[in-house]
Amino acid sequence: MPESKEDTTKRVGKWYFGGAASAGAACITHPLDLLKVHLQTQQKGKVGLLEMGVKVVRSDGIFGLYNGLTASLLRQLTYSLTRFGIYETVKKQTEVPGRSMAFYEKVLLGGFAGCVGGLVGTPADLINVRMQNDVKLAPESRRNYKHAIDGLYKVIKHEGPIKLMNGATMASLRATFVTIGQISFYDQFKVMLLRTGFFQDNVITHFSASFMAGGVATLLTMPLDVMKTRMMNAPPGTYSGIFACAKDIGKNGPMGFFKGFIPAFVRLGPHTIITFLLFEQLRLQFGDVVPK
Numbered sequence: 001m002p003e004s005k006e007d008t009t010k011r012v013g014k015w016y017f018g019g020a021a022s023a024g025a026a027c028i029t030h031p032l033d034l035l036k037v038h039l040q041t042q043q044k045g046k047v048g049l050l051e052m053g054v055k056v057v058r059s060d061g062i063f064g065l066y067n068g069l070t071a072s073l074l075r076q077l078t079y080s081l082t083r084f085g086i087y088e089t090v091k092k093q094t095e096v097p098g099r100s101m102a103f104y105e106k107v108l109l110g111g112f113a114g115c116v117g118g119l120v121g122t123p124a125d126l127i128n129v130r131m132q133n134d135v136k137l138a139p140e141s142r143r144n145y146k147h148a149i150d151g152l153y154k155v156i157k158h159e160g161p162i163k164l165m166n167g168a169t170m171a172s173l174r175a176t177f178v179t180i181g182q183i184s185f186y187d188q189f190k191v192m193l194l195r196t197g198f199f200q201d202n203v204i205t206h207f208s209a210s211f212m213a214g215g216v217a218t219l220l221t222m223p224l225d226v227m228k229t230r231m232m233n234a235p236p237g238t239y240s241g242i243f244a245c246a247k248d249i250g251k252n253g254p255m256g257f258f259k260g261f262i263p264a265f266v267r268l269g270p271h272t273i274i275t276f277l278l279f280e281q282l283r284l285q286f287g288d289v290v291p292k
Helices: 003-008 017-041 049-060 062-066 069-094 103-136 148-159 161-165 168-195 203-233 242-250 254-258 261-286
Strands: 009-012 288-291
Touching: 009 069, 009 261, 017 049, 017 062, 017 069, 017 103, 017 261, 049 062, 049 261, 069 103, 069 148, 069 168, 103 148, 103 161, 103 168, 103 203, 148 161, 168 203, 168 242, 168 261, 203 242, 203 254, 203 261, 242 254
Parallel strands: none
Antiparallel strands: 009 288
């Protein structure tokens, strides 16, 4: 490619790159996500991350750490595919040569994309939490979904299709904030790093921006994540709504909203980093070429 061509063009991601990258990242970080769910749903005791991991392996073997993987992949291929698709499509239509989106526009777009993605991904999210938490139940109480599709079928058959949207409000609210933290802040951090003149559009920049975005996303979403997981896993009628759930969690102090904070950061940080490293490689190798 001629030098002048390189100076005047750039590659942008296709709408489905984010979903594919998120699914790839989920395959790597799923055990951490599973342990985070266990820590958030434990009712008594203060079992740590490593102790919980040993407990799961002793109970169900090493593959117990991958319980619910198919649901996790389905969630990324609905939730993340939607939010990245909306964000990248609108961004591509909005940004023109010489004009980039303002930070507040990225936040608003990220919030909207996340809200829609959270709604679309709620059924898979419900199955994901149930499959991950199954190992904690007594053998006779386990749902024993064979895979994500089997879980969706059984919920529709035995509990009705509306049950699939259980926790949709919390899932959408959480997705709004996590998308702002991940996608909007990543986009902004990357721009800021490139503007310093010390960074280029390479792995170092992508890693740095995604690491910071993962921290912001964890900070913004931890309380909502705890409530969402608790509501999805609670027996019918336990909570009348979000505020009832918040009251129950907060009765022992505000730190209840940050139960499992460390594993949440350990999971969300690497997932964010791996997602954007994969996304950027897809963009650089197969993205559309547009004027800068």
